Amino acid sequence: MEAKRINPNIDRSEKVITIRGLKKAFDDFEVLRGVDLDLYKGENLVVLGRSGTGKSVLIKIISGLLQADEGTVNVLGKEVSGLKPREMDALRLKIGFSFQNSALYDSMTVRENLEFPLERHAKHMTVAEREDTIQYVLEAVGLLQAINQMPSELSGGQRKRIGIARTLILKPDIMLYDEPTAGLDPITCIEINSLINEVQEKFNTSSIIITHDLTCARAVGDRIVMLLDGQFQREGTFDEVFESNDERVQSFYNYNFID
């Protein structure tokens, strides 16, 4: 088992995301029923929860892809629901969103995937600077050799890492990882986990990591919350959360470590 994580970079005096009473329903199906969440600067917050509990919905609301029905979502001091498109774009540049299935542009090479945000949002950069930035993030995710490949030629884990590289390239303040380790072998998982921690240290980001993989949660999480029945019901460090006698929490734990 990996060593428990100690993160010296957390600044508890500064909240980057504050959510209060967030509700979201699709038709008659209430997915989120009053979620409260604080994310502190420099912190890795892990959101655990079973499939279909609305974890992806939560971060899609944070990044403005979905609209909340009720409640307030404050990101970097801005209320997400009230933003004009231009303000929303400005905010989105500070948020990196790593999608559950990578969402690489599959008509473009890896290089073009990484150039895409740069061309649009880093117009001041010279060609050489852009090239350097691309090399730098690819090195950070350890995939420099894949630069001229098409996404279809990469493995799932490689795609995930390129996806993370693409979100890193604009140096976001907040990273949202949607199941970064789902569907990967244990060794790649460990690589991704240390990548997430490295990203935190190098770029001093605050991150929300969504997962149902407890190894990942333990390795990257400074704080862990569990999403149960549309609300955050347990909160604390990894051990604190799983000390609970709540049957649902326990079964989550047991199923993860069947030997």
Place this chain on the structure above:
Amino acid sequence: MDLNKNKPEAAPARRRYVTTRRLDRIFVELAKVYRFNARFFKEVWFPPYEFREIIKQCYEIGVRSLPLISLTGFIIGIVFTNQSRPSLADFGATSLLPALISVAIIRAIGPLVTALIAAGRVGSAIGAELGSMRVTEQIDAMEVSATNPFKFLVVTRVLASTLMIPALTMFTTLVSLLGGYLNVHQNELTSLSVFFYQVFDAITFLDIIASSVKSVIFGFTIGMVGCYKGYNSSKGTEGVGKAANSSVVTAMFLIFIEELLIMQVINTIRAF
């Protein structure tokens, strides 16, 4: 152990609208179509213009359709001429063949055949491409990286198709006439210059304008339908197939309706 016990409750069956549900859906869809079009006309004027993507799409839509369109146009020219001959021959009027095929091809067959082939080739490609981008969250990824996906994907493709279908139509018309010429030359021994003299004698300026306007409308329709279906495709791989399929069917259907309407309008104008 019971694996299901922590499952969130399933959605209660939706029975709110039973009778009016279908009608509702049609109006909701119409409103969505309207908004999609309105968004296009709003966004097309403002930067960023994504020129590179427009040129890439023009290449995809225009240049890559050339082989298929040329072949089809050429064959239709030959076949149409050949099949029209007997009815004119009955009156000993085969010398009118160039005039006949010129009017038919320039006014109707050229624009229509081009549009239908493009609906099949271009419409389905756009529908499938945007559909799969929607399903694999690439469109969302663009959005969260603060790039307007509508501008990058929809505006460029609709513009490219609106530009390239008229160009393709001109090309098809020319190739069809050439096919017609070959057939006429073989049977009536008409020379190229005489053939084209008769062709241009038979048509008016209005014919050319009308055909151009028509093909612009067809091009817009094909691009718009493909983009709408793809951009709003439902989740799941099944959604991609549906988007591609209904792009073609809807575009073809609309093209025929437009053809009919435009014909009426042109006839009214011609009557003046």
